[in-house]
Amino acid sequence: MEGAAADATFEKPSFTERTVGNYENRLRKFSSPERVFEYFSSVEIDKQFFMTRDDLARAVTPYTYRHGAPLASKNPKFNAKASVQKNPKDVAEEYLRLVRKVLLDTPHVTPGDVAALLQFRDGHRVDFEMHGGPQRKKTFFDLVDADGDGLISYPEYMFFNTLLTIPQRQFELAFKMFDSDGNGKLDHREFKQVYYTIMDLMRLRTPAGRQDRSLQDDDAPIFKHLFGELATETLSYEAFCAFRRDLKQEIMRIQISFPLYLDPAVLSALHSSLWMT
The missing domain is CATH 1.10.238 (Recoverin; domain 1)
Known part of the structure; x- marks a missing residue:
C-alpha cells in the first residue's frame, strides 16, 4: 500500500522531462561555472544576467526524475521560449502601488480592483517581506x-x-x-x-x-x-x-x-x- 501511495504521489517524468533533466545534470557536473551560471540565470539587467534564490537552488540541486520538477533554462540565450523576469525591486514597487491603490487611493474599491491585485500577486513571487512584514534575520x-x-x-x-x-x-x-x-x-x-x-x-x-x-x-x-x-x-x-x-x-x-x-x-x-x- 505504501509503495502504491508513493507511486501516486511521484509520477514518472515524461520523455521530454527526462531528456532535459539528463542534460541539466550533465551541465551541472561537467560545464564551467560560468556556463552553469548563465543557464540557470533568469533575470537580465543592463545585458547582465543574475540568479534569483530559486535559480541558485536549481543550479546546485540535481534533477530528481520526478514529473513536474522545475526544468529548462529561463535565459533566452539557451531557451527561445523563455521570458526574462523583472527585477525584484520593480515587482515590489508595482505590488505596493496596487496595494496602495486598493487601501488608500480608491474611495470605492470595486471587485475589479481587488481582482487586479490578486492576479498580480498570483503571477509573481510576493513574499512576507514584500507584503509589508518585518525583514527576516540575515542568512x-x-x-x-x-x-x-x-x-x-x-x-x-x-x-x-x-x-x-x-x-x-x-x-x-x-x-x-x-x-x-x-x-x-x-x-x-x-x-x-x-x-x-x-x-x-x-x-x-x-x-x-x-x-x-x-x-x-x-x-x-x-x-x-x-x-x-x-x-x-x-x-x-x-x-x-x-x-x-x-x-x-x-x-x-x-x-x-x-x-x-x-x-x-x-x-x-x-x-x-x-x-x-
Whole structure:
C-alpha cells in the first residue's frame, strides 16, 4: 500500500522531462561555472544576467526524475521560449502601488480592483517581506548577495561555488601559506590571495574550468562581510570555517524548502554530498 501511495504521489517524468533533466545534470557536473551560471540565470539587467534564490537552488540541486520538477533554462540565450523576469525591486514597487491603490487611493474599491491585485500577486513571487512584514534575520545566503538586491551576480556565484566545492584541507593550506606574519589571521588583502589561488586550482580540475573567465580584484564583494565595510578587520581560520559551515547549512535549507519533489533517499544523498568536504 505504501509503495502504491508513493507511486501516486511521484509520477514518472515524461520523455521530454527526462531528456532535459539528463542534460541539466550533465551541465551541472561537467560545464564551467560560468556556463552553469548563465543557464540557470533568469533575470537580465543592463545585458547582465543574475540568479534569483530559486535559480541558485536549481543550479546546485540535481534533477530528481520526478514529473513536474522545475526544468529548462529561463535565459533566452539557451531557451527561445523563455521570458526574462523583472527585477525584484520593480515587482515590489508595482505590488505596493496596487496595494496602495486598493487601501488608500480608491474611495470605492470595486471587485475589479481587488481582482487586479490578486492576479498580480498570483503571477509573481510576493513574499512576507514584500507584503509589508518585518525583514527576516540575515542568512548566509544573503551574505552571498553582497549588495542586498535579492540577486546573485556571477562574482558572487563564483565565491559561493568555490566555498562549496573546494576541500577544507586546501583552504587550510592556502590560509597558512598567505599568513605572512604567522598570527593565525588574515587581512583582506591576504585573504583575496587565498581565494584566487583556490579558484585557480578549481579551474584546473576540468577542461571546462580552464575556459572559465577570470575575476578581477574588485569582483569579490562578499569579502566586506568577512572583514567589515572598510575591510579593516582580520579573519581567523576558525571564523572562516564557521562561515563555511553556516553557508552549507543555508544551502541545505534552501534545497529542502525549494519545491524539488525530493524523496527521503535523495535528500539524504544531498546532505551527505554537502558535508563530505
